[in-house]
Amino acid sequence: MDKTKKFDLKKVLLDNGIIVLLMLLVIYVSITEPNFRSFRNIMNLAINAAPRVIIALGVSACLITKGTDLSAGRMVGLSACLSGIMLQKADAPGKVWPDFPQLNVWVVLLICMALCAVFGLINGVVISYLSVPAFIGTLGMQMIVYGIAQVVTNNVPIGGYRADYTAVTQGKIGGVFPLLFLYLIIAAVIFWFVFNYTRHGKYMYAIGGNEVAAEVSGVNVKKTKIIIYITAACMYAIAGFLLGGKSGGASTQMGNGYELEAIAACTIGGVSVNGGIGKISGVIIGVAVFELLKSALQFLGLNPNLQYIAQGIVIVVAIALDIRKYIVKK
Amino acid sequence: MDKTKKFDLKKVLLDNGIIVLLMLLVIYVSITEPNFRSFRNIMNLAINAAPRVIIALGVSACLITKGTDLSAGRMVGLSACLSGIMLQKADAPGKVWPDFPQLNVWVVLLICMALCAVFGLINGVVISYLSVPAFIGTLGMQMIVYGIAQVVTNNVPIGGYRADYTAVTQGKIGGVFPLLFLYLIIAAVIFWFVFNYTRHGKYMYAIGGNEVAAEVSGVNVKKTKIIIYITAACMYAIAGFLLGGKSGGASTQMGNGYELEAIAACTIGGVSVNGGIGKISGVIIGVAVFELLKSALQFLGLNPNLQYIAQGIVIVVAIALDIRKYIVKK
Amino acid sequence: MAEYRLEMRGVSKSFPGVKALDKINLKVRPGTVHALMGENGAGKSTLMKCLFGIYHMDEGEVYVDGKKVDINNPDEALHNGLAMVHQELQPVPERTIAENMYLGRFPTKKVGPLQVIDHKTMNEEAKKWLDNVKMPFDPKKRLGNLSISQMQSVEIAKAVSQEAKLIILDEPTSSLTDNEVEALFRIVRDLRDRGVSFVFISHKMAELRKISDDITIMRDGTYVGTWEMKNISDDDIVKNMVGRELTNIYPPLDNTPGDVLLEVDNFTSIHSNSFKNCSFKLRRGEILGFGGLVGAQRTELMEAIFGIRHTTSGEVKLNGKPLNIKSPKDAIRNGIGMITEDRRGSGILGCLSIADNISIASLDHYVEGGVKLNNGKIEKLVQDNIGKLSIKTPSSKTLIQSLSGGNQQKVIISRWLANNPDVLIMDEPTRGIDVGAKYEIYQIMISLAKQGKGIIMISSEMPELIGVSNRIMVMCNGKITGEVSGDEATQENIMYFATQF
Amino acid sequence: EDAAEETTDEAATEENAEAEDADAEEAADDTAEAASDVLAKPDMEGVDVENAKIGISIYQFTDNFMTLYRTELVRYLTEDLGFNPDNVIVQDGKNDQAEQTNQINNFITDQVDVMILNLVQSSSAPQVTDMCNEAGIPVVYINRQPDETESDRWASDGLKATYIGADARQSGTFQGEEILETENKGDINGDGKVSYIMVQGDPENIDAQYRTEYSIKALTDAGVEVDELLLQRGDWDQAKGQQIVQDALTQYGDDVEVVFCNNDAMALGALQAIQAAGRTVGKDIYLVGVDALTDAVQNIVDGNFTGTVFNDYFSQAQGAANLAVKFLKGEEVDPVNMVDYVKVTADNAQEILDKIK
Numbered sequence A, B: 001m002d003k004t005k006k007f008d009l010k011k012v013l014l015d016n017g018i019i020v021l022l023m024l025l026v027i028y029v030s031i032t033e034p035n036f037r038s039f040r041n042i043m044n045l046a047i048n049a050a051p052r053v054i055i056a057l058g059v060s061a062c063l064i065t066k067g068t069d070l071s072a073g074r075m076v077g078l079s080a081c082l083s084g085i086m087l088q089k090a091d092a093p094g095k096v097w098p099d100f101p102q103l104n105v106w107v108v109l110l111i112c113m114a115l116c117a118v119f120g121l122i123n124g125v126v127i128s129y130l131s132v133p134a135f136i137g138t139l140g141m142q143m144i145v146y147g148i149a150q151v152v153t154n155n156v157p158i159g160g161y162r163a164d165y166t167a168v169t170q171g172k173i174g175g176v177f178p179l180l181f182l183y184l185i186i187a188a189v190i191f192w193f194v195f196n197y198t199r200h201g202k203y204m205y206a207i208g209g210n211e212v213a214a215e216v217s218g219v220n221v222k223k224t225k226i227i228i229y230i231t232a233a234c235m236y237a238i239a240g241f242l243l244g245g246k247s248g249g250a251s252t253q254m255g256n257g258y259e260l261e262a263i264a265a266c267t268i269g270g271v272s273v274n275g276g277i278g279k280i281s282g283v284i285i286g287v288a289v290f291e292l293l294k295s296a297l298q299f300l301g302l303n304p305n306l307q308y309i310a311q312g313i314v315i316v317v318a319i320a321l322d323i324r325k326y327i328v329k330k
Numbered sequence C: 001m002a003e004y005r006l007e008m009r010g011v012s013k014s015f016p017g018v019k020a021l022d023k024i025n026l027k028v029r030p031g032t033v034h035a036l037m038g039e040n041g042a043g044k045s046t047l048m049k050c051l052f053g054i055y056h057m058d059e060g061e062v063y064v065d066g067k068k069v070d071i072n073n074p075d076e077a078l079h080n081g082l083a084m085v086h087q088e089l090q091p092v093p094e095r096t097i098a099e100n101m102y103l104g105r106f107p108t109k110k111v112g113p114l115q116v117i118d119h120k121t122m123n124e125e126a127k128k129w130l131d132n133v134k135m136p137f138d139p140k141k142r143l144g145n146l147s148i149s150q151m152q153s154v155e156i157a158k159a160v161s162q163e164a165k166l167i168i169l170d171e172p173t174s175s176l177t178d179n180e181v182e183a184l185f186r187i188v189r190d191l192r193d194r195g196v197s198f199v200f201i202s203h204k205m206a207e208l209r210k211i212s213d214d215i216t217i218m219r220d221g222t223y224v225g226t227w228e229m230k231n232i233s234d235d236d237i238v239k240n241m242v243g244r245e246l247t248n249i250y251p252p253l254d255n256t257p258g259d260v261l262l263e264v265d266n267f268t269s270i271h272s273n274s275f276k277n278c279s280f281k282l283r284r285g286e287i288l289g290f291g292g293l294v295g296a297q298r299t300e301l302m303e304a305i306f307g308i309r310h311t312t313s314g315e316v317k318l319n320g321k322p323l324n325i326k327s328p329k330d331a332i333r334n335g336i337g338m339i340t341e342d343r344r345g346s347g348i349l350g351c352l353s354i355a356d357n358i359s360i361a362s363l364d365h366y367v368e369g370g371v372k373l374n375n376g377k378i379e380k381l382v383q384d385n386i387g388k389l390s391i392k393t394p395s396s397k398t399l400i401q402s403l404s405g406g407n408q409q410k411v412i413i414s415r416w417l418a419n420n421p422d423v424l425i426m427d428e429p430t431r432g433i434d435v436g437a438k439y440e441i442y443q444i445m446i447s448l449a450k451q452g453k454g455i456i457m458i459s460s461e462m463p464e465l466i467g468v469s470n471r472i473m474v475m476c477n478g479k480i481t482g483e484v485s486g487d488e489a490t491q492e493n494i495m496y497f498a499t500q501f
Numbered sequence D: 001e002d003a004a005e006e007t008t009d010e011a012a013t014e015e016n017a018e019a020e021d022a023d024a025e026e027a028a029d030d031t032a033e034a035a036s037d038v039l040a041k042p043d044m045e046g047v048d049v050e051n052a053k054i055g056i057s058i059y060q061f062t063d064n065f066m067t068l069y070r071t072e073l074v075r076y077l078t079e080d081l082g083f084n085p086d087n088v089i090v091q092d093g094k095n096d097q098a099e100q101t102n103q104i105n106n107f108i109t110d111q112v113d114v115m116i117l118n119l120v121q122s123s124s125a126p127q128v129t130d131m132c133n134e135a136g137i138p139v140v141y142i143n144r145q146p147d148e149t150e151s152d153r154w155a156s157d158g159l160k161a162t163y164i165g166a167d168a169r170q171s172g173t174f175q176g177e178e179i180l181e182t183e184n185k186g187d188i189n190g191d192g193k194v195s196y197i198m199v200q201g202d203p204e205n206i207d208a209q210y211r212t213e214y215s216i217k218a219l220t221d222a223g224v225e226v227d228e229l230l231l232q233r234g235d236w237d238q239a240k241g242q243q244i245v246q247d248a249l250t251q252y253g254d255d256v257e258v259v260f261c262n263n264d265a266m267a268l269g270a271l272q273a274i275q276a277a278g279r280t281v282g283k284d285i286y287l288v289g290v291d292a293l294t295d296a297v298q299n300i301v302d303g304n305f306t307g308t309v310f311n312d313y314f315s316q317a318q319g320a321a322n323l324a325v326k327f328l329k330g331e332e333v334d335p336v337n338m339v340d341y342v343k344v345t346a347d348n349a350q351e352i353l354d355k356i357k
Ligand SMILES: Nc1ncnc2c1ncn2[C@@H]1O[C@H](COP(=O)(O)OP(=O)(O)OP(=O)(O)O)[C@@H](O)[C@H]1O
Pocket: A328, C015, C016, C018, C019, C020, C038, C039, C040, C041, C042, C043, C044, C045, C046, C047, C087, C392, C393, C401, C402, C403, C404, C405, C406, C407, C432
């Protein structure tokens, strides 16, 4: 936002309160637990963050248009289960679809994306044409998708994946640079371009700013929204595909509740739930804050019950600090 | 909103689409499953609805001020566990606090309310003074409260309740009229009065309709919001107390996810998530829709996986139908 | 009795990047109407918001009846006997008119131990004050059903009903028509005679002449001076405001209408109480004025042409070829643009930058290779417009919501200049715009006309209507009741048609 | 076929946390005589298999173990015992006791003849038992065990209620014993103590607590010194299991000798992390889970898994059905019937795999 010209340390610290807070934590942990700053742990973080960022990117677009998407987590789960089912070894014990052809791994990804895109389309139509509030529309979709996932998997956990699936999800370039991290970067760059250098992006912000005004200025609000929810759904599909491969198995519970974490991460990163405001860099920072926090708390060996409390507090404090920037001083 | 004077069946049917839909379902089930319309089942419904309505009432006030409260479910859980712990029989196996005095059951309720009120206060302050979006502030609180519940109960499920606790939660007046239903009625009447005949109620609607307007008209917006979140928290405490007694036991997972159902119920009942609009009658109808649906689906013996799908669809359809009323064609 | 009802000394206030107020003084005598004038962005509203406790002033002192007061929020302001009509309407559309009027001070009665809202008293009181401002509405009616001007009147009724010692009116007449203004003035005079003081902000010289006793002029957030109205001429006022001579209010109307550009035939709304069978023609290079009383449905008619509202019948032809317009997008694609009446509701993109607000309607012109936008070119476009309309802002990245009312209006106009349509519909284009800026806007309209564009201007200001229209259509209660050519137009003959119920 | 596959998650037996170890032994004793008659297919003389209504409520359908359990239960009731499929009603407790109580109420309203209940909160058993007995409907509790005082009450007050299940403590104990059975008793680096990571399920489920406690107890009871490097909750989730172990291996590196997981899903996640970290199970690290998911058992066969524990849902499901039949026939039943867990290691992995396939 509008910074005063002259450098003001206090202000800078407060304006970047979250980052500062976190850096302190990181520094502390790095000192007490040297392995925390090891290259491997940094790569771990990148790997853990990848699916989260991909989900958060999808959600952020919804948030920017004053919307939201509560079906994210369940779609991740459905996609994880589906890709898992389609990519089980031919001889995997208890193959769910025993005589399903051995499709190319990318084809499977596309199938999952296509399926989720359909749900995204429904979300979009329900929200824009039936003008159902996004919160409720996607909440309903959350239940529907969950039900479908259960029907598809029959609540049986999926495992015994093909080597190529494991390769594209757990592989490392030159044995060091995780593919997942590469996917993260690609996704972020594409979204950054769309948000800043396309009409779709500008329209998205305009709708968030004032839907009526956008409409009157010739923006096709309905179409824009539908595209946003479809894209988001595709991102969830990708995330689910990666998450399942990363964990070497999937169940209907996978991804449960991720939507809330994603929304929280976006907000921490400065995406306004009141629409119109939000940057890709922010989304990434938001997720990073979350993942760093989780990993730091684990390294500190904090009692798991207290970890919930700690996370909750951090969310609130982080955002309270961040909001300060956007409130016009009175 | 501009209703045509002359009676128009189609319009009436559409305007009450949810109710109509539901009535059809109810009639169908009543015919195929006679027990469904038995007095006993109707009482069951009333009993199930009671805690839900009490929660929804609390949430509705938050929604009307353009807010929300995601900590509802976890507070219900905490309150259920706490009241459970305090009301275990002296000789209950594995009593959590063995030498805790045998307090009067209503005193215990007040203690739980007081505790939750503190969390409500924090919600309110965070939202109004730190201007953290309600969604995120209460999401953080959700985690915090859950963590606390685990610390308090040490994740041990609680049971072996005192007779007086069971009496006030499961008792029936004259052996037929459930006390829970009585509590529901009392709560609803009080809220109805506050919403329609007190300044607090009017301020609440005004804030939802246009916060700046309320502010410049001299309404103490911050105070009003804080009161709302405190009251809501107290309602969750009551609901938790009742729910625990009703189920004869409690665990940290109790109430998990109730906030979303409550919000959905409110919206089905015509409480606008965009603030400023909502009636008590609507809230009750909304919850009734939910409970009737659940019970009807079970009586039909529908596969539980499909029940999720059915519920999701009903939510969306119901609200899509309801919204129509509020859209004025230009 | 103190010498001054209100005294503000050395008030300063700055926002990030803007020094909005710099040592401003304001002295209001009891029982007088004190005019506050200045260009858009001069700081009038900010000054009043500081007084009313909406903003906290960086420095300065406030005295009410000689007593130093420290006002931190509107509530305290009200308790100090101040009331205010805000420049930006603050309605709660979903609630009743009465509830809007008594928000923050609902009358209550004791029922047993309980304080209960006294709906009866509230509605009766509200009714009384509404009649007073010639707004005979049922106070139990939803406020949202009213037009902007009607809401404006309700706000006024609310302010005067507060029985305050000092009432601030920030451009109260900006969306009122003459008879509503008359009603307002009657009340103001009447209250003034009972010792109530007023601060009256307006850009309409004539009004101020009629109503005010003293005048304080501001320029760029600085204090210029205070005069008794009778001791200062209009030219001096303008000179002090803009800091330069401004010879006349309307530029020469030297455009020449050509052949028919737009043909509107038999438009009828889906709502029985709205516009019916409206037909008219707009010529190339013509500025066509639309006059009428509020509620004449001019806005509705134009919004229907623009694809915002639904019609049962009606056809639009552009250059003789019929158009099928279902949404503003269609209209814009066919070269029709519209500046809507409700700036905040359907104009500004609040939390977006000025740049985004200006470019949003014309992004199609800046696409390269099918997808990528040339943000460089867009920024240039934005800078051009900021210059051309002298929009007062620290930068093009500034959020539009932080601009002064008038400057926001200029941004919206830029949006359509950038889009460059063949037909531009302007609904109250100079609402809340200062004299200097008005002149600039008229010039723009005329130069557009000279480029062969067609311009439709809805205006409730008679002089403006007469001053810059080649031709004037007059509407009354949904029907086009008459047509007057620019040169023979007079207040009288327009009024005549405007009242053909 | 596929449903009979894998199993994750806890087979739940709930007892309060302060339970004496004594219970464990005594529980183990029960099993002996339980197995004998309850597990044998009863003759269906005098049972109205056409019209008898059976109400079943599972604490949560998404629980994979209970999915296998109920699949087998329904199959056995309808195919082997010949009950009418339309009268075998299965409900999902949605892990919400209030919800489940509603369902039980509906069963009563619906006048079922016997209920098989997998309570969300075993602590609610007293209330449920009374509700059902008032309505004259006998109850077979499965999977999550009501505490002794309650089951004793059934015997003493002659209430028509019984429990059949396995003892979660045993599953923990077996995990520990599997580590003890390795050639170096889990002490790979020979520093005289076993350094381990514990990945816990959602502790709200008592199994998580028992497995965590008793797996270690088995070691200490055998006089082995232990060192807990880290305890984290993975909530039965494979993704969390992977993430926790991945980070833990980064933090503690070679110090980690054993990875205990409360269920196989998390253990399978852990396996991904272990392999990614270039460690080899059996060589420089040990990994044990519970549930005997086919995937896990397969990994034991392939040598990527030290062991798991099979929760014998066949016996439990059939036993539960048999108990229900006994009630219908009005026979006497023991209040508590225990079924044993089965250790799964390289020795018997293949044979178990064939059984559950
Ligand atoms: N909330 C705000 N944040 C930042 N700048 C602001 C804010 N409010 C006003 N300003 C700036 O202060 C200056 C004065 O604005 P103000 O609204 O007082 O002008 P005004 O005299 O009322 O103009 P108009 O006649 O158009 O209403 C303008 O430059 C405006 O951009």
